[in-house]
Amino acid sequence: TNPSILILPGDGIGPEVMTEVEKIIAWFGEARDLKFNVETDLVGGAAYDKHGTPLADSTLEKAMNADAVLLGAVGGPAYDDLDFSVKPERGLLKLRKEMDLFSNLRPAQCFDALADFSSLKRDVVAGLDIMIVRELTSGIYFGEPRGIIKEGNERVGINTQRYTESEIERVARSAFELARRRGNKVCSMEKANVMESGILWREVVTEVHAKDYADVELSHMYADAGAMQLCRYPKQFDVIVTDNLFGDILSDAAAMLTGSLGMLPSASLGAPMENGRPKALYEPVHGSAPDITGQGKANPIACILSFAMALRYSFDEGAEADRLEAAVETVLANGARTADLIGEEGVEPLSTSAMGDAILAALAAS
Ligand code: NAI
């Protein structure tokens, strides 16, 4: 049977960009005989409107059984005043938690045609292709004890950075596996100079490397130095593996090396399922963009590149993922731009669907 994909378009521009991905999935079915069983369901505000919850149990069950989940975006002003427990974001967080997606892949890739869009100089970023692997389910965002307590006559805010050996090991393995399919280099970042969890992190990464991945080049860096190096000479990196907190910050910083939010894909991977595929959720980094919703202005490339990641990491179709990424590169090189990619006057922006069609045309010509 065909592999299955659950599509959760969500809110705001989510459905607009997902429509373009659906066209591309259909193209792969027809032109490349790469067929998927696609099912679509609600998440976020759209699910709340229908079911009174941002993630219905039936949707969660479909997600747990799908070979890959593709999500657009959730949230928007209509839901800002909802109770915390039913906010659209809770739907996404619940999905990540239930699927136990511990390895968050955030590529920072700079297409040559967009290098002038970066906040850094063109030659620092042109051709950049790095991957940040962020541990997503543990660390200081989850560790206990936590809370605001009273100590004498002042309040104290407490969070705990806590990592078990097995939590570090599994994300390290996912980074080494990834590196083998790329530039074969991993840089692990922590603060082993001042944090116990950092000392353990470095030890476990080093042990896993020596035991099973000695063919991959491993280096270690303190996360603050890593932030400097990311801005100074980002091309020195291939895969960076780091914890939840540092990964949150470093991946956002790395994202800005490459230009628009409308260009950034992501993948969140969990443990292998019975069929050997990892549990997986693919989504653009951007949100629901209420300021441009319904205007046909949204850039669909982040969502399309997220599907390319699904082809590569869930379906083992690396060559087809390359084909899709090359089509994106081609249209950009030919000057196709959605409104978010236009810096100077005089360039006519493409609509969301016109950008999708341009990518389809480039695919057809490939
Ligand atoms: P946002 O990412 O939705 O938008 C930030 C800015 O980038 C806006 O000016 C928007 O127009 C622009 N932008 C974003 N994606 C774009 C695209 N594909 N093409 C062109 N321009 C694009 O972040 P914001 O405004 O902070 O949040 C809006 C809503 O989205 C909130 O409800 C927030 O909670 C939610 N959100 C959801 C996320 C998710 O579903 N993973 C992530 C971030 C925010």
Ligand code: MG
């Ligand atoms: Mg962040």
